[in-house]
Amino acid sequence: xxxxxxxxxxxxxxxxxxxxxxxxxxxxxxxxxxxxxxxxxxxxxxxxxxxxxxxxxxxxxxxxxxxxxxxxxxxxxxxxxxxxxxxxxxxxxxxxxxxxxxxxxxxxxxxxxxxxxxxxxxxxxxxxxxxxxxxxxxxxxxxxxxxxxxxxxxxxxxxxxxxxxxxxxxxxxxxxxxxxxxxxxxxxxxxxxxxxxxxxxxxxxxxx
Numbered sequence: 001x002x003x004x005x006x007x008x009x010x011x012x013x014x015x016x017x018x019x020x021x022x023x024x025x026x027x028x029x030x031x032x033x034x035x036x037x038x039x040x041x042x043x044x045x046x047x048x049x050x051x052x053x054x055x056x057x058x059x060x061x062x063x064x065x066x067x068x069x070x071x072x073x074x075x076x077x078x079x080x081x082x083x084x085x086x087x088x089x090x091x092x093x094x095x096x097x098x099x100x101x102x103x104x105x106x107x108x109x110x111x112x113x114x115x116x117x118x119x120x121x122x123x124x125x126x127x128x129x130x131x132x133x134x135x136x137x138x139x140x141x142x143x144x145x146x147x148x149x150x151x152x153x154x155x156x157x158x159x160x161x162x163x164x165x166x167x168x169x170x171x172x173x174x175x176x177x178x179x180x181x182x183x184x185x186x187x188x189x190x191x192x193x194x195x196x197x198x199x200x201x202x203x204x205x206x207x208x
Contacts, residue, residue: 042113045106
């Protein structure tokens, strides 16, 4: 019974994290911040990332850790799972080539602010419509490669399984909210892109 309560509390904490993470990423919140602080919103992206990392670390470190073992792979299978993990890391690095890491982290925004190049209509990041590279096969390839990396694991316990399921659900829900923002920014072009390219899993993995 203790496992049930531990999993329930862990899911509640992860749900709160996901809700807060999505809320702070919404256009309404960003527009409110810009109204209150003007161009100082240039610091928002870095704050958002740090807040997310710290929050997730606290959950990982201090939330209940139900230790019920689900499975443990024996040699050589425990080493074989490293292959898809390694390939997924290569995939994530591939994705990095198609967007600005500094912009993603929030550093470019601060540079523009300090150089007095931050425009009045900017929010926390410049959005780019990417349809090349990995984005030809998945609208959210980083989510796809992250899921692959997380799934392939030599040892699985109830804590990690709960985290894994919560992350996969959040990746999907997060992609829905993210695309709502992208539709507002890119309009018909992004709508056409949605019709041609699957959300997360490439067509080799799914027909939809």
